[in-house]
Amino acid sequence: MSIEAIASAVPQRRETAAEIARQTGVDEAFIADKVGIQYRHVLGPDETGIDLAEAACRRLFDRTQLKPEDIGTLVFVTQTPDHPIPHNSALLAARLGLPHRCAAFDVGLGCSGYVYALSIAEGFLAINEIEHGLLVTCDPYSKIIAAEDKATNAVFGDGATATWLRRTGNRTKLGICDFGTDGANGKAIMVPAGGAKSPFVSLPHEATLVYDRNELRLHMLGRDVFNFVMNRIPESIHTCIAANKLSLESIDWFALHQGSRYMLFAMADRVGIAREKLPVNIDRYGNTVSSSIPMLLEELMQTADLRGRKIVISGFGVGLSWATNVLSFKH
16 A cells, blocks of 8 residues: 555644743743744634545645545544544545445544554555545644643644555555554543543433533643653654664654654654654644644655655554554655
8 A cells, every 4th residue: 555645734723832822821932942833723613623624635636636536445533523423534525525335434543543544544445455545634632622721722733634545556665563552541631521431411301511611621641641752652663663674774754743842852862863854843733633744744745855765653642552654655
C-alpha cells in the first residue's frame, strides 16, 4: 500500500498566542515558547468536525485524479465525533457521495490514530483487494475544552486531513510498526462523563441532568503525559528503526506528533534526533491530535525532494497509546 497524496484543512477562525493567554490566564511567552503556539485555528460555533473533514477531502480530490466513486474504504480517525451514533465515516461518506459498497468505519484513537490507521487500512485493502482507500483525521478538541483550562486550551487546535491510499501504488512503502498501550494510566487524558457508563442524562422515564459541564470537558494531566512520552516514545522509535533494519542516521526526517514544543524537543534530544530532521508545525496549528502527523507529511511532500528518503512517524497520546512506523519514499 502506498500513500499517494495528503490534503489538509483548518477553520478560518484563527487565535494568536496573545488571545489564548487572555482566555487561560497563562503568560503569552509560555504559550509561544514552551507550548510553541504562535497561532492556531479553531472551529466556529456552527462548524463541525465533519464539515472540516469534508473540506480536506474536497481539497484532495481537487489536487489529484482520485474521484469519490473510486474509493472502496473510508477510515475516519476521531475521538470527538459529531454524534455518539452514527459514526462520522458514514455521514462523511454520504456528504462525499461515496459508493454504497464502500466500507466506512471510525477508529477511536487520537494522537496515535494516524499511524495505527495506516496499518489497519493496509490490511483491509490487501485482504479485500480494494484499490483505493481514504484515510481521514479530525479531532476538534475545541468543542470539548473549557476556555479557562490552561492544561488543554493552551495546547490544542483544530485541523483535518485526507490521505489517498492505493493498494498497488508504489510512491511509498509502510514498514513494520511498533506500538503499545498503557491503559492503567489512561486517566491522564480523559473526558470523565458523556459515555454509556456515565451518560449526560438519565433516560429511563424522563430526561434528568446527571453531570455538569466540568465532567463533560477534556481533562489532561500534563506532567503525567510528559513522563509517559519521555519514558515510552524514545524506546519505541529505536525499536521500530531496528525492526526495519535501519539506523538512526539513515532516517531523513522524524514526523512526530506535535504535543508541545518543549516536549517534542526534549524527547527528540533523548532519542538523538538532530533539529534539522525534526519538522515542526505546532507554531501554526497547535496540537491537532490525529491530524498533526499527516499535516507534517503533507508539507514535506509539497516542499522536499522525497525520492529515496525515509521518514519515521510516531504518534502518542490518549489511551495512553503509541505507534511508530517508517515511511519509505520511492518517488
